[in-house]
Amino acid sequence: METKLLNHRKHSDTASAPGLLHDLGFEPFQVWAALLSALVWLLLCGGAVLFSPSAQAQQPTVSSAGDSGVLQAYVQTLLHEQALPSSNDSKNNNHTPWRVEVVLGQLDPRLKLAPCDKVKAYVPSGMRLWGNTRVGLRCEQGAVRWNVFWPVSVKVWGQALVAVNTLRPGASLTQEDLRLAEVDLAAHASPAVLRAQDVVGRTLSRPLQPGQSLRQEDVKARRWFAAGDMVRLTVKGSGFSVGAEGTALTAGDEGQCARIRLDGGRVVCADPVGSRQVEITL
Template identity: 45%
Template sequence: MPSLIPTLLPLRALHALLGCFVLAWAGSAAAQVSPQMAADLSAITQRWLDDALAQNAQALPLRMEVSVGTLDPRLTLAPCARVQPYLPAGSKLWGRTRLGLKCVEGAVAWNVFLPVTVRAFGPAWVLNGNVASGAVLTQADASQAEVDWAADAAPVVANESWVGQIAARPLVAGQALRQPMLKTPDLFRAGAQVRVVAQGPGFAVTSAGQALSAGGAGQIVRVRMDNGRIVSGIVNENGAIDVAL
C-alpha cells in the first residue's frame, strides 16, 4: 500500500535531518562547529532514536514512519559541546509528540523541543459501512487493511475477536476498529443468579450469588454471595464468575 502521507520521512532520513538541526542550533551564535563535534552530535541523536523506537515497536509488525516539525524561528541558541536528546515526561514516540534536546556541556544551558509525528502502519480491521450503536458486528462488517495504529491512542483490534461483539457507539464506514468502540454481549443482567467459582492452589469451590451488574465475557463484576459478602471476579465464556483466592 502506498504511503498515506507523501511527505513522511523514513527513519534514516529523520536521523540525518535531526543531526542537521542540532548542528544548526549549536552554531546559531556564529560559533564554528568542528567535524568531530558534528559527527558526535549526529551519532548521539541517531543512537538515541534507534534505541527508543526499537523499544516502542518491539514485537509489533509495524512499518514506522516519522515526520518532523520545526522550531520557533525566533530561537537563538548558544554553542554547545554536547547535546542530549530525551523524551519529555509523559510523552512517548507514538502519534503526535515531541523530542527534547538540551545542552549539557556549554557556556549557556538551553533546552528546546522538536515536534515529531510517529506513524506506525500495520494490519487492522476497517469498517465497510456504518454500524448503529448496540448492533452485533458480523464478519461482513469489516475488512482488513493497513492503517496507522498511532493515529489514535486507543489500541487497534488486530485479530478477529471483534466478530460477535457489540458496537459501543455509532460507528462510521472507514474507521479502523479500536477497543473502546466495542463491548462484549451481556451474558446475564443485573440481579441474575450466577455461578461463582473460587479457585486456589489445587482446589476450586463453586457457589451461587447475585450479580450486582450486567456482565459479559472478560468483564469484572461484583457478586453478592448468599452470606451477604460481596466479591469481585471475571466473567468467563460460560457466564460463571471466576474468583481467585
C-alpha cells in the same frame, strides 16, 4: 650552443648560493639547522591541532539558536538507537510485520537557545515511541542550561480491521461488515481491533465509513449479566482454582468490575468473563 648556455647558468646559480650566504655571515650548517628547527616546529603545531580534544570531538556543538539541523541530527541518532514498535509486541495473529515510519516535526521558531557545547537527546519518562510523541533535548555543557522537546510522529502500519460498508451506531457487527487492511495502528489512542472474533456480535457505538479503522472504543462492552442474576465465581491462584455461587449486585459489563454478594454475605469485586461468569485472579 643553447643547451651549454643553460647548463652554465644553472651551474653559476648553484655555485653562487654558498657565496651569497657566506657574504651575509651565515655558515651552511647554520642554515640547515634553522630549516630543521622550523620543520620540527611545524610538525609539533600541526600535531597539537590534529590531536586536540576539540578536533577529536564527535559531537557537533550548537553555536546558535539557528542550528536546528544539529539538533535534528541528535534526535535522529536517538531514534535509530531505540527499539521501535514491532508486531512481536502485540497479539498479531496474522504474523504480518509492521511497517514503522518516523516523521520529525519542527521546534517552535520562537525559541532562542543559547550556544551549547554538549547536547543530550533522550526519551522523556512515561513517553513511548508511538503515535504523536516527543523527544527531549537537554544542554548539559554551556553557559545557559536549557531543555526543549522535539515533536515526533511515529506511524505504525499493520493489518487491522476496517469497515467494508458504511456502518451506523447501534448495528450488530457481523463477519461480513469487516475486512483486514493496512492501517496506522498508532493514529488513535484507542487500540485497533485485530481479530474479528473479538467484536462479532457486539454493538457499534459510533458510525464508521468504508475503509475506516475499527477501534476498541468503537464497540460497546458486552453485558454478560444483569443486576440480580445468579453468577458463578471462580477464584484463581498459583496452582489452584476455587468456585462459588453468588448474586450480582451490579450489571456485568465487560472490562468493568462487578460487585458480587456471596452466599455467606461477603461482597467481592470480580471481572465479568462470560455469560453469568466472573473471575478473581490472585
